Amino acid sequence: xxxxxxxxxxxxxxxxxxxxxxxxxxxxxxxxxxxxxxxxxxxxxxxxxxxxxxxxxxxxxxxxxxxxxxxxxxxxxxxxxxxxxxxxxxxxxxxxxxxxxxxxx
Numbered sequence: 001x002x003x004x005x006x007x008x009x010x011x012x013x014x015x016x017x018x019x020x021x022x023x024x025x026x027x028x029x030x031x032x033x034x035x036x037x038x039x040x041x042x043x044x045x046x047x048x049x050x051x052x053x054x055x056x057x058x059x060x061x062x063x064x065x066x067x068x069x070x071x072x073x074x075x076x077x078x079x080x081x082x083x084x085x086x087x088x089x090x091x092x093x094x095x096x097x098x099x100x101x102x103x104x105x
Contacts, residue, residue: 033072
């Protein structure tokens with residue numbers, strides 16, 4: 001059975017998530033963002049092990065391999081988020097976003 005294909009902007013986009021290029025991008029995202037950026041209450045394990053597509057692949061398959069469309073996420077948060085928009089999530093606001101942690105005293 002072949003890879004899933006998404007139709008967008010008048011063309012077919014094969015799902016890249018089972019390719020060597022995808023694994024390399026995922027590893028880069030996790031390396032650059034080692035702390036989970038989703039931080040969903042009651043779910044988050046804090047350590048990024050996956051790359052979350054900010055705009056889901058079915059919605060914008062043309063962005064599936066764009067670094068700017070990814071953020072580090074723990075597997076639990078990534079699974080819980082699925083294809084939900086960020087506005088539908090209950091985030092742990094008590095913890096600062098990982099990029100701001102360097103400013104804590």
